[in-house]
Amino acid sequence: MEEVQFFKVEYFLEVLPKIISKVNVTLELTIAATLFSLILGIFIAVVAYYKIPVIYQITRAYISVMRGTPIVSQLYFFYYGIALYSAVVRNMTPLVAVCVVMSLNEGAFMSESIRAALMSVDEGQKEAAYSLGMTNFQLVRRIIIPQAIRIALPPLFNDIINLTKMTSLAFMLGVPDIMGAAKIEGARTFRYFEIYAAVMFSYWLIIFVLGLIHKYLEKKCAEAY
Amino acid sequence: MEENVMVKVEHLYKNFGNETQVLKDVNLTVNKNEVIAILGPSGTGKSTLLRCLNYLTVPTKGIINIGGKKVDAAKHSKKDVVDLRKHSSMVFQGYNLFKNKTALENVMEALITVQNKPKEEARKIAMNYVAKVGMEDRKDYYPSKLSGGQQQRIAIARAMAVNPNVILFDEPTSALDPELVGEVLSTIKDLAKEGTTMILVTHEIGFAREVATRVLFMDDGKIVADGTPEEIIDNPEDERLQQFLNVITK
Ligand SMILES: Nc1ncnc2c1ncn2[C@@H]1O[C@H](COP(=O)(O)OP(=O)(O)O)[C@@H](O)[C@H]1O
Ligand SMILES: [Mg+2]
Numbered sequence: 001m002e003e004v005q006f007f008k009v010e011y012f013l014e015v016l017p018k019i020i021s022k023v024n025v026t027l028e029l030t031i032a033a034t035l036f037s038l039i040l041g042i043f044i045a046v047v048a049y050y051k052i053p054v055i056y057q058i059t060r061a062y063i064s065v066m067r068g069t070p071i072v073s074q075l076y077f078f079y080y081g082i083a084l085y086s087a088v089v090r091n092m093t094p095l096v097a098v099c100v101v102m103s104l105n106e107g108a109f110m111s112e113s114i115r116a117a118l119m120s121v122d123e124g125q126k127e128a129a130y131s132l133g134m135t136n137f138q139l140v141r142r143i144i145i146p147q148a149i150r151i152a153l154p155p156l157f158n159d160i161i162n163l164t165k166m167t168s169l170a171f172m173l174g175v176p177d178i179m180g181a182a183k184i185e186g187a188r189t190f191r192y193f194e195i196y197a198a199v200m201f202s203y204w205l206i207i208f209v210l211g212l213i214h215k216y217l218e219k220k221c222a223e224a225y
Numbered sequence: 226m227e228e229n230v231m232v233k234v235e236h237l238y239k240n241f242g243n244e245t246q247v248l249k250d251v252n253l254t255v256n257k258n259e260v261i262a263i264l265g266p267s268g269t270g271k272s273t274l275l276r277c278l279n280y281l282t283v284p285t286k287g288i289i290n291i292g293g294k295k296v297d298a299a300k301h302s303k304k305d306v307v308d309l310r311k312h313s314s315m316v317f318q319g320y321n322l323f324k325n326k327t328a329l330e331n332v333m334e335a336l337i338t339v340q341n342k343p344k345e346e347a348r349k350i351a352m353n354y355v356a357k358v359g360m361e362d363r364k365d366y367y368p369s370k371l372s373g374g375q376q377q378r379i380a381i382a383r384a385m386a387v388n389p390n391v392i393l394f395d396e397p398t399s400a401l402d403p404e405l406v407g408e409v410l411s412t413i414k415d416l417a418k419e420g421t422t423m424i425l426v427t428h429e430i431g432f433a434r435e436v437a438t439r440v441l442f443m444d445d446g447k448i449v450a451d452g453t454p455e456e457i458i459d460n461p462e463d464e465r466l467q468q469f470l471n472v473i474t475k
Contacts, residue, residue: 124317124319124320124321125321125322125323125324127281127315127317127321128315128317128321128322128323128380128383129323129334130279130281130310131279131281131310131313131314131315131393132310132314132334132335132339132383132387133307133308133310133311133335133339133387134334134335134338134339135307138338138339142334142338143323143325146325147324147325150325224325225324225325225367225368225369
């Protein structure tokens, strides 16, 4: 009788490269979504910072929805729900759709990190700048932004790590990422144990590297001044 | 405006909301080289007066004229305010140094951004003032690495470097530990000796008597006594002023 191996190391090593070869999809999605959510986050944070009427109330409601509902429901609502009424959404590839939803979601979180950083520059420094005759623009560019970046970087990096994990959602719309490759391989060999071990290992590796950068940034930011 | 009039305040009023009248018709003329000390119980509008001079607080009514730049509260533009501010500088109770800049960079900042000086020239000027307040050896430190007294001395250098018509001091030693008050007072004293025009809100009566050429006593939003240190501090006539001095010198 053939002995059933609990964990086949050779198979794990065979499947790992197949899984890792899809890491680029994960990274592309992470990078694109990071970019868009940053832009959105900065926009919302500036609106909140200056409390721009009407837009501010809208962004608060938006943030509340994004933070108060699961990302999977947002993805389905967007890709299947809104698609019923919007040709633009209907014509999106799954990859683009996931990227849009992830950006909308994470932008809400990033805006909070950025807003807190902008708020962290105390009133006294602003008054000092004004009292010397500096303009609002000079104050923002030379005093507020440099200090805000230092405060915002570590939490923003946490948001990026969240985005990386979130990319596994893409698979739910059929995007052939790490999870997709795992499903195909599973249907062939049924060795889910090794396959999903490889999947987890791949994600862990990416996030481990991001975590190192995060730690480095945190240290740099803490010792700056 | 006369050549040697540095500050002129006419019929200045400030209300917060509808109920709180903080400044009630303040009039004040400060000449070149005068060192004005403002005394008064807390909550009488001393800070508000100083802050109206550079529009950190926007007056309700009245005209401010500093170094020839005249701004009427009834009709002022953003540009008027920025221009007015270029004629004065301020030293705050809480130092308010820029945290992302070194001591020297703090002093250079307005020279570069407001006065458009080349960086090298700004550095030279700033170095001169940093030396003047005795902070050469700490010029490359960030504010977080300086004591309160050292931060305040840099703040004073920053205020001097822009060569203003008047420097406004709002209780510059109130936030300091007692052992650090001396170094800041002696820095201000040096400035006074050089003939820098200043308006100084302080609770240090002895210091006011020593450096001020003129002392104002404020109470309830008005200047109620105005005279030499001898007149105001040594021989006070106003009853409220006598009470105030009794309490504070106890
Ligand atoms: N931003 C503000 N809003 C409302 N009231 C204020 C504000 N700033 C100052 N006040 C009030 O104005 C009065 C004078 O304050 P202030 O000028 O700080 O007095 P002083 O410096 O003499 O202690 C106080 O009663 C204070 O509560
Ligand atoms: Mg005060």
